Amino acid sequence: MAPSKLNSTDPHENGDASFSSSQPDNGSSDSLTLFHSEKAVQELLQQTPIQQTDDHLIEFSEALRTVAKALRRAAEGKASAQAEAAEWKRRFELERARNQQLERKGKSPGECNADIDAQRVENSTNQPMLRNETIEQSENCSTNGLCSHEILHDGGTDSQAKAVPNRIMRKASFKLSWRCKGDISDQHKHDIVSFERGNITAAGRSSKQISLKWESDPQTVLIMTKPNSTSVRILCAEMVRWLKDHKKLNIYVEPRVMGELLSESSYFNFVHTWKDEKEVLSLHTKVDLVVTLGGDGTVLWAASMFKGPVPPIVPFSLGSLGFMTPFYSEHYRDCLDSVLRGPISITLRHRLQCYVIRDAAKNEYEMEEPILVLNEVTIDRGISSFLTNLECYCDNSFVTCVQGDGLILSTTSGSTAYSLAAGGSMVHPQVPGILFTPICPHSLSFRPLILPEHVTIRVQVPFNSRSPAWASFDGKDRKQLAAGDALVCSMAPWPVPTACQIDSTNDFLRSIHDGLHWNLRKTQSFDGPRDL
Ligand SMILES: NC(=O)c1ccc[n+]([C@@H]2O[C@H](COP(=O)([O-])OP(=O)(O)OC[C@H]3O[C@@H](n4cnc5c(N)ncnc54)[C@H](O)[C@@H]3O)[C@@H](O)[C@H]2O)c1
Ligand SMILES: Nc1ncnc2c1ncn2[C@@H]1O[C@H](COP(=O)(O)OP(=O)(O)OP(=O)(O)O)[C@@H](O)[C@H]1O
Incomplete structure (x- = not known):
């Protein structure tokens, strides 16, 4: 046996x-x-x-x-799965800790090294009164939760120093509050936004209308324009003159626009611009308001200039569609008058922060800087003729494997752009969610998803992928993702506040009616068969 x-x-x-x-x-x-x-x-x-x-x-x-x-x-x-999970967890913890630290300091990642603000205040030893004022203000902020604003000294660049010698620029102070429909009294108003030195960070979120009220007059406006457009160029010159002569404001423009203005007349000598990336990183500390002249692309461009907090944007429509540009350029004087006076309704448009994590750099401590998008990040097959093969995780839970042309991770502001063309829903921009929209999926049951705002999404190109994938950010900056690379994406702490013509909902509905002719149909006549 x-x-x-x-x-x-x-x-x-x-x-x-x-x-x-x-x-x-x-x-x-x-x-x-x-x-x-x-x-x-x-x-x-x-x-x-x-x-x-x-x-x-x-x-x-x-x-x-x-x-x-x-x-x-x-x-x-x-054992190997556990090791991989531990590695991802370590990276997420690192990223989170870094963001929390930056949020506490009220800085954008790009500012880490520059530390320009701190230096400016530190260097102002010959201005004791202003320093005390700043300290007083920050004490005030810790008691009532609202922070007042940093005192800025002009003279950062040569051109500025020449234009307004010894002039002190102060960032305009303002307050944001939720507004409930039909609320006449202030009884149900809540201070919702934490802001330090005039920089907005979303401390709490709500779908209610947000109202911006200036606490001190805005002094500095940045005008950003669509390039290569004669009508935009003419309007820009006219607007700069009006803002200077009638509103006595400081004006910033891009170096390209500065060249255009000066080629027109030396009158524009007073206009400020910047020389390098470092100055761009500190723009949000100087600018009270951004005006854009162009289409949605110009709003995206303006938002991309601010790697951290973004000043309120007033977008004028000089494009063909304009989902984010509710203001008519013909009435720019009236519009700017009422915006500068306030209060105004604003839409806090959430952004996504995206990290590209390279497999080749998995043992390095430092990660690449995050890229902030206002519309969406797209991961697609680029020029490859193979299906993409993307493994997607949401807070470390496996979501699905995208086999098709690619995937769009979109904000709700971007829901009317590429995501819509790929079959995603249109979502009110004030809704804080992340749209997960496949592009031409090779599976009939792959319907788009909308995920909550607090999740972290990881899109990984697996080692057995037949081809690399490509990521693009608001339709720009294509980056290759090789096998083993990943894109990690979550809601950024710095939204883009855009001024409304009427309010968030009215502007959104008008944009889909005017821009897309949404559900436009001839009304059926009464004259015909009916239930009795
Ligand atoms: N198939 C598509 O629909 C498709 C393809 C590629 C890119 N895009 C979109 O183009 C955007 C880049 O815009 P651009 O102006 O720099 O490039 P662009 O000049 O190529 O214009 C793209 C078009 O998208 C529109 N658009 C941009 N943002 C929008 C939004 N939030 N809602 C509705 N429409 C919007 C613009 O008005 C413009 O008409 C990308 O973020 C992407 O969403 C769409
Ligand atoms: N200040 C800028 N500097 C460089 N490029 C810009 C700037 N503003 C806009 N752009 C780019 O110019 C392109 C067109 O801009 P925009 O969408 O505003 O105009 P448009 O195409 O005429 O508008 P629409 O799409 O509504 O017809 C976009 O790709 C955008 O990224």
Whole structure:
């Protein structure tokens, strides 16, 4: 019989008993046990089989060996999965800790090294009164939760110093509050936004209308324009004159626009611009209001200039569609008059922050700077003719594998752009969610999703992918994602506040009616069959 055969061939005297006694005393090493069982099976197979009983025995021992191998592989797989999960967790923790630290300091990641603001205040030792004022204001802020604003000294650049010598620029102070429909009294108003030095960060979120009320007059306006447009160029020059002559404001423009203005007249010498990236990083500390002249692309461009907090944007429509540009340029004087006076309704448009994580740099501590998008980040197949193969995780839970042309991770502001063209829903821009929209999925059941604002999404190009994928950010900056690379995306702490013509909802509905002719249909006449 098989058991006696096993006993007689066992190198250990007591068959089963001696086999079990050969295990380590504490019995803790699974792999050693597996090794022994495989070895025993191996030895068994090497014996000269005695027909029939041996046939069963061989079958049995082969099955045993297969099970032992499967167990060993499972143990190895689990260990490597755990190691990978631990690595991702470490990266998320790192990213979160870094963001929290930056939020506490009220800085954008790009400002980490520059630390321009701190230096400016520190260097103003010859202005003791202003320093005290700043300290007083920040004490005030810690008691009532509202922070007042940093005092800025002009003279950062040569052109500025020349234009307004020794002039002190102060960032305009303002307050944001939720407004409930039909609320006449202030009873249900809540201060919702934490703001330090005039920079808005979303401390709480709500779908209610937000109202901006200036607490001190705005002094500095940045005008951003669509390039290569004569009508925009003419309007820009006219607007700069009006803002200077009638509103006595400081004006900033891009270096390209500065060149255009100066080529027109030396009158525009008073206009400010910047020379390098470092100055761009500190723009939000100087600018009270941004005016854009162009289409949605110009609003995207303006938002992309601010890697951290964004001043309120007043977008004038000089494009063909304009989902984010509710103001008519013909009435710019009236519009700017009422915006500068306030209060105004604003839409806080959420942005996504995207990190590209390279497999090749997995052992490096430093990650690439995040890229902030107002519309969407797209991961697609680029010029490759193969299907994309993208593994998607939401807060470390597996979501799905995208096999198709690609995937769009969109904000609700971007829901009327590429995501809509790919079959995603249109979502009110004040709704804080992340749209997960596949592009031409090769599966009929792959419907778009909308995920909550607080999740972190990871899109990974697997090692067995047939081709690399490509990521693009608001339709720009294409980056290749090789096998093993990932894109990690979550809601950014710095929204883009855009001024409303009427309010968020009215402007949104008007944009889909005017821009898309949404659900436009001739009304059916009364004259015809009906239920009685
Ligand atoms: N198939 C598509 O629909 C498709 C393809 C590529 C890019 N895009 C969109 O173009 C955007 C870049 O815009 P651009 O102006 O720099 O490039 P662009 O000049 O190529 O214009 C793209 C068009 O998208 C419109 N658009 C941009 N943002 C929008 C929004 N939030 N809602 C509705 N329409 C919007 C613009 O008004 C413009 O008409 C990308 O973020 C992407 O959403 C769409
Ligand atoms: N200040 C700027 N500097 C550089 N490029 C810009 C600037 N403003 C806009 N752009 C780019 O110019 C392109 C067109 O801009 P925009 O969408 O505003 O105009 P448009 O195409 O005429 O508008 P619409 O799409 O509504 O017809 C976009 O790709 C945008 O990124």
